Amino acid sequence: MKPLTLRRLLLQCSILVIILFVVVVVALKFGAVPVSLYALGRDLLSVLFGQSSQISSDYGLIIVNIRLPRILLGMIVGASLSVAGTSFQALLRNPLADPYVLGVSSGASLGAILALIVAPHLSISPLFAALLTPLGAFLGAAATITAVYFLGRREGQIDSTTLLLAGVITGSFLSAIILFLMSTLTGSLRGLSFWMMGELSTPLQKSVYWFLGVGFFVAAGAIYTTASDLNLLLAGEKEAMHLGVDVPRVRLVVYIAASFLTGLAVSVSGAVGYVGLIVPHVMRFIFGSDHRTLLPTAAIGGAIAVIMADTLARTVVAPTEVPVGAVTAVIGAPLFIYLLRRRLT
Amino acid sequence: MSSGSALARNPFEPARAGGDSRLSVEQVSYAYSANPTQAPLFTLEATSFQAKPGEIVAILGPNASGKSTLLNLIAGSLAPLSGRILLDGFVTHSLTPKTRAQRIAVVQQESRLLFPARAWEFVLQGRHAHGRSLRFESEDDVIIAKNALAQVGAADLSDRWMDEISGGEKQRVILARALAQQPLLLLLDEPTLHLDIAAQVGLLDALRRLAAENRYTVVVVTHELNLAAEYADQVVLMQRGRCLRVGPPASIYRRELLEQVFQTPLTVEMGASGRPRVTVLSERSGEL
Numbered sequence: 001m002k003p004l005t006l007r008r009l010l011l012q013c014s015i016l017v018i019i020l021f022v023v024v025v026v027a028l029k030f031g032a033v034p035v036s037l038y039a040l041g042r043d044l045l046s047v048l049f050g051q052s053s054q055i056s057s058d059y060g061l062i063i064v065n066i067r068l069p070r071i072l073l074g075m076i077v078g079a080s081l082s083v084a085g086t087s088f089q090a091l092l093r094n095p096l097a098d099p100y101v102l103g104v105s106s107g108a109s110l111g112a113i114l115a116l117i118v119a120p121h122l123s124i125s126p127l128f129a130a131l132l133t134p135l136g137a138f139l140g141a142a143a144t145i146t147a148v149y150f151l152g153r154r155e156g157q158i159d160s161t162t163l164l165l166a167g168v169i170t171g172s173f174l175s176a177i178i179l180f181l182m183s184t185l186t187g188s189l190r191g192l193s194f195w196m197m198g199e200l201s202t203p204l205q206k207s208v209y210w211f212l213g214v215g216f217f218v219a220a221g222a223i224y225t226t227a228s229d230l231n232l233l234l235a236g237e238k239e240a241m242h243l244g245v246d247v248p249r250v251r252l253v254v255y256i257a258a259s260f261l262t263g264l265a266v267s268v269s270g271a272v273g274y275v276g277l278i279v280p281h282v283m284r285f286i287f288g289s290d291h292r293t294l295l296p297t298a299a300i301g302g303a304i305a306v307i308m309a310d311t312l313a314r315t316v317v318a319p320t321e322v323p324v325g326a327v328t329a330v331i332g333a334p335l336f337i338y339l340l341r342r343r344l345t
Numbered sequence: 346m347s348s349g350s351a352l353a354r355n356p357f358e359p360a361r362a363g364g365d366s367r368l369s370v371e372q373v374s375y376a377y378s379a380n381p382t383q384a385p386l387f388t389l390e391a392t393s394f395q396a397k398p399g400e401i402v403a404i405l406g407p408n409a410s411g412k413s414t415l416l417n418l419i420a421g422s423l424a425p426l427s428g429r430i431l432l433d434g435f436v437t438h439s440l441t442p443k444t445r446a447q448r449i450a451v452v453q454q455e456s457r458l459l460f461p462a463r464a465w466e467f468v469l470q471g472r473h474a475h476g477r478s479l480r481f482e483s484e485d486d487v488i489i490a491k492n493a494l495a496q497v498g499a500a501d502l503s504d505r506w507m508d509e510i511s512g513g514e515k516q517r518v519i520l521a522r523a524l525a526q527q528p529l530l531l532l533l534d535e536p537t538l539h540l541d542i543a544a545q546v547g548l549l550d551a552l553r554r555l556a557a558e559n560r561y562t563v564v565v566v567t568h569e570l571n572l573a574a575e576y577a578d579q580v581v582l583m584q585r586g587r588c589l590r591v592g593p594p595a596s597i598y599r600r601e602l603l604e605q606v607f608q609t610p611l612t613v614e615m616g617a618s619g620r621p622r623v624t625v626l627s628e629r630s631g632e633l
Contacts, residue, residue: 001465001491001503003482093459232470234459241422242453243526244446244474289460292481 004290012287016300020075023304027074027311028067031318035063069209073200074310074324075303076212077269078279080261082302083220085276086294087258090230091251092149094160095281096339099262100273101164103171104144108259108266109195110174111140113181130208134215138263144170145259198272198325200310208268215264219257220299226250227291234289272306272325274332279305281339366395367562368402368530372428373418389414391428392588394581398529398560401553403573405597406583407607412566413534415583419564420532421445432530446474450523452533458507464518465503468493471525486525493524497551513544520548524555531556533565537572545569549576570607570623574598582606594621 028040043063081099088097088104099105115136119129148170152163178195193199229250232240237247265272283297309327316322373392376385389411396402404412417423419430421437430437432448440448450471458467471493472486482490494500497517502510507518516536523531533552537545553576556563567573573580574594582590582597584606590597598621600613610626 001469001487003469003487005481095459228473228476232473235457235470238422239451239453241442242420242446242449242451243470244443246442284460289462290466 004292009293009296012293013296013300016297016304020300020304020307023307023311024071024075027071027307028063030311030315031062031067033062039063069203070200070310071307072209073204073212073268074306076209076216077200077265077272078275078302078304078306079220079299080216080265080302081272081275082279082298082305083223083276083295084258084261084265086280086291086298087223087230087254088145088276089280090233090291091254091258092152092158092160092163093234093236094158094163096160096164096277096336097167098274098277099141099258099265100171100271100275101277101336102145102148102167103169103174104141104148104167104259104262105266105271105273106171106174106178107144108137108141108263109271110178110181111136111138111143111263112267113178113195114140117181117185127207130205131211134211134263134267136263137267138260141262141266142256142259144174145255193323194270196271196325197323198270198328199323200269200306201321202268204268212264212268216261219260219264220295222257223254223261224292224295226254227295230254230291231289270323270325273329274336275302275305275309275328277339278328278332278335281335365397367398367433368396368419368564369431370394370415370419370428371431373415373425373430374427375414375418375423376426377414387411387414388586389418390587392581393428394579394588394591396562396564396579398562399556400578401556401563401565401576402579402581403577404564404566404581404583405568405570405573405577407568409585410583410606411586412568412583414586415581415588416451416532416534416564416566419530420449420451443474446526448528449530449532450526450528452519452523452531452536454535454538462507463503464494464499464505464507464510464521465490467507467518468522468525471522474526489527490521490525493521494518496524496555497521498547511544512539513541513547516540516544516548517551520551524559529562531561531563533563535566535568537567537569545572552576570598570603574621574623595619598623 025040028044029035029037040063047064047068084104085098088099088102089095099108112133113136115132119132122129124132148163148167149158151166151170152158154162175196182195194202229240229245232243232245233247233250241247279301280294280298283294283301287293287297306324306328309331310324313322313324313327371393373389375389377387378385392415394402404415406412414423418425419437421430421440424438437445437449468490469482469486472482472489476482476486491500491503494503497520499514499517499521502514502518507515510518520536536548540548549572552563552565555561565573565577577594579591580594580597581588582602589606590602595615598613600611603613603623604611612624612626614622614624616622
């Protein structure tokens with residue numbers, strides 16, 4: 001009998017943080033313009049000590065102004081999607097649940113696009129207007145998961161196959177509406193592939209990074225307070241209740257927080273698929289299915305996965321870029337099929 | 346004795362009711378309908394019985410007689426339409442899920458796992474209600490879980506995967522998880538359903554020993570006439586949502602009554618132990 005201890009949890013997380021660091025360095029180094037490790041180290045130290053003005057070379061500017069923000073964005077997007085996926089899998093008792101597969105990402109995309117359409121017509125401060133997109137994405141995500149939850153029920157119980165079908169169909173329906181909106185509207189809206197496939201290339205204001213970071217930690221923290229409840233929910237809501245879980249409260253907290261995380265990620269990167277499916281499975285395989293370990297390791301693992309996928313997206317056909325969502329889908333979709341087949345047999 | 350309305354206001358104030366009994370089911374009824382405008386699909390008529398610490402009560406009846414509904418009412422997961430259920434003076438339905446899980450353990454017909462878990466992880470889940478929401482299991486929790494496994498004779502299963510052990514072994518691990526909750530009341534819904542005869546007897550022997558040693562009050566839902574006769578101190582006989590009789594097996598097991606409830610010809614004999622034995626007869630060839 002070896003119950004989880006704080007020490008073991010911290011050890012597991014620090015191993016992943018070291019891997020994350022290595023992946024970040026690799027991602028900074030590789031790209032259309034090669035950068036030496038020495039120059040990389042020197043420029044990063046300048047940033048750390050708040051002396052960005054001393055960065056001289058153009059290479060340094062590429063690192064600090066282009067690659068680093070993009071990597072930060074990838075970290076937040078990956079961690080958010082991965083924690084959201086882990087949460088949906090536990091709540092819906094479906095190992096194949098993921099924000100993208102369930103159509104929640106499409107719902108968030110649609111919400112964000114509607115917010116972008118509405119924003120210019122409202123007389124509000126620019127700061128609030130900037131928050132309108134993530135808010136729209138969150139509402140879109142929350143509405144979609146609610147709809148899919150009820151569509152996925154049969155005779156009062158969640159049926160896992162019906163749920164997945166309902167998610168896939170809802171996602172394709174919402175994508176069709178996005179296509180419709182995108183082809184009828186022209187102007188300042190970002191391109192089609194951004195919302196349909198997911199990209200990390202859009203530059204963002206510095207304040208948005210703060211909002212993303214704080215938003216992630218608040219929502220992921222809220223989910224983490226229910227970590228041991230989620231362990232019991234895997235056995236079913238009734239059984240969890242008999243073991244002392246306040247099921248309606250946990251369900252509410254986790255659905256809202258996971259929708260928020262999906263909205264957060266989608267509002268800045270579009271629909272990056274399958275991260276919330278692959279990463280929790282890999283982490284569960286390595287560290288077991290205890291959510292007290294799974295949630296933090298999936299968060300770090302999600303960051304690692306998206307940074308790696310984005311580095312591939314930037315370099316594989318350089319100087320042209322592939323959307324990062326295309327890379328995650330190419331890897332994720334076959335894995336989804338594999339997991340589905342294994343479960344059916 | 347406090348009035349019923351006072352109890353409803355403050356479930357944490359124990360009412361001095363039911364004498365020395367631990368569990369007191371008082372005129373409890375329930376109705377289930379698909380939606381509020383329709384006539385109920387199922388009703389449970391007023392049912393009452395009491396149970397002391399160390400006692401085993403069997404809720405006995407054919408399918409759809411309301412056994413599981415009564416169990417869910419006792420567990421506090423359903424609210425009764427009328428009447429009340431007291432556990433040591435507390436209304437079970439009014440307790441928070443956490444407090445309820447510290448006092449009542451429920452063993453379901455089956456426990457499905459989504460992801461693989463080892464037996465010890467499963468048993469430690471029983472400690473959930475005794476800790477804060479975000480903590481790691483203490484030394485005490487581990488000792489209690491180990492003891493629980495030992496008490497059901499499953500200490501050697503501790504490191505096995507739950508999906509790799511037999512049905513009987515699994516049922517014992519599930520029982521161990523219920524014991525790890527350190528409850529006052531142990532509720533079991535058809536615990537012997539998927540077990541072979543040896544595993545059934547093993548489980549029920551363990552239950553009887555545990556009820557005596559740990560002073561649990563045990564309520565078992567079953568349709569197994571002979572197992573109920575052999576192990577129960579009290580039988581609550583149910584038919585189509587009505588509680589027909591409550592009493593020790595020897596007084597309940599009357600041929601006409603059981604034939605009428607179970608809709609099949611049978612004979613009842615008194616065993617040497619003073620417990621009745623039922624033999625179900627086939628209509629054509631006599632004994633089945």
